Amino acid sequence: MTYTLLIGDRSYSSWSLRGWLPFEVFDIPVRVEATILYRPAFAEDMARFAPIVRTVPALKTPEGGLLRDTVAIAWHLAETFPDRGLLPADAADRAMAQSMIAEMHSGFTALRGACPMNLRTAWEGFAPSDAVLADLARIEALWSAALDRSDGPFLFGDYTLADAFYAPVAMRIAGYALPVSDRARAYVAAHLSHGPLRRWRAMGFAYGPEQDTYEMGLPRLPFPVPAQIPARAVETGPSGNATCPYSARPVTHFAEIGGRVFGFGNAFCRDKTVADPAAWPAFLEIYDS
Ligand SMILES: N[C@@H](CCC(=O)N[C@@H](CS)C(=O)NCC(=O)O)C(=O)O
Numbered sequence: 462m463t464y465t466l467l468i469g470d471r472s473y474s475s476w477s478l479r480g481w482l483p484f485e486v487f488d489i490p491v492r493v494e495a496t497i498l499y500r501p502a503f504a505e506d507m508a509r510f511a512p513i514v515r516t517v518p519a520l521k522t523p524e525g526g527l528l529r530d531t532v533a534i535a536w537h538l539a540e541t542f543p544d545r546g547l548l549p550a551d552a553a554d555r556a557m558a559q560s561m562i563a564e565m566h567s568g569f570t571a572l573r574g575a576c577p578m579n580l581r582t583a584w585e586g587f588a589p590s591d592a593v594l595a596d597l598a599r600i601e602a603l604w605s606a607a608l609d610r611s612d613g614p615f616l617f618g619d620y621t622l623a624d625a626f627y628a629p630v631a632m633r634i635a636g637y638a639l640p641v642s643d644r645a646r647a648y649v650a651a652h653l654s655h656g657p658l659r660r661w662r663a664m665g666f667a668y669g670p671e672q673d674t675y676e677m678g679l680p681r682l683p684f685p686v687p688a689q690i691p692a693r694a695v696e697t698g699p700s701g702n703a704t705c706p707y708s709a710r711p712v713t714h715f716a717e718i719g720g721r722v723f724g725f726g727n728a729f730c731r732d733k734t735v736a737d738p739a740a741w742p743a744f745l746e747i748y749d750s
Pocket residue numbers: 469473474475476477515516517518529530531532566
């Protein structure tokens with residue numbers, strides 16, 4: 462038995478991202494079930510997962526427990542895996558991290574409302590309101606208080622649950638080009654190049670539609686991610702590899718990546734790789750060999 466996590470659209474569901482990151486970063490096995498926001502099936506999928514669930518993410522524990530809020534998930538994982546560094550080891554840092562998580566969970570409504578997380582595109586010319594600027598100032602103050610103590614690259618040096626909670630904020634700063642200090646920008650850049658975040662973002666392109674709700678009516682810009690290896694799906698092989706780098710199954714789907722053709726065991730594995738080839742260690746192993 463392992464954990465089962467129900468998530469919404471990876472491109473848009475900031476709370477799902479917060480729920481999933483700890484599993485990927487701290488190497489905790491989890492089976493992920495994905496549903497799609499704003500569809501009639503969304504409510505049905507949640508009810509099928511557990512009748513009491515009303516939002517994503519939700520988590521079933523191996524012991525039959527159900528956690529249906531990101532803070533509950535975070536505290537459960539920190540308690541269950543005390544030796545993996547989910548929270549800072551230093552007691553004062555830990556108190557700061559817990560307070561920052563709680564403040565993220567209950568606050569920053571202006572920023573969250575005006576700048577919904579959208580990992581598919583960045584926007585040009587977004588004009589933040591005074592309320593959004595006030596949220597940003599408070600976020601900068603919190604980040605600085607932590608970075609003063611740790612000197613980065615993450616809030617408490619190594620990645621902790623506090624970073625998982627602020628990852629979607631970092632993506633909003635990146636996607637809406639929000640005005641922040643150089644130090645905050647460096648912290649945002651640490652998230653943009655963080656392998657788990659890159660993999661989540663890439664999977665967002667491989668499953669689920671573009672959601673009209675998130676259209677800002679502004680010119681679009683490429684999301685400001687690290688340099689990409691050129692990649693595109695192609696109809697046919699042959700590929701240099703006979704088996705999928707992820708599942709070891711025979712290849713059925715193909716992509717041209719960095720000028721060579723590679724094969725994958727299904728469309729999802731091909732598309733998540735095409736979206737950001739360098740994010741996937743298992744793919745890089747065959748790419749570099
Ligand atoms: N407090 C919840 C919030 C979760 C939440 O609002 N999730 C959004 C998706 S990002 C959702 O499920 N919205 C659907 C709805 O409210 O009907 C948590 O921290 O887990």
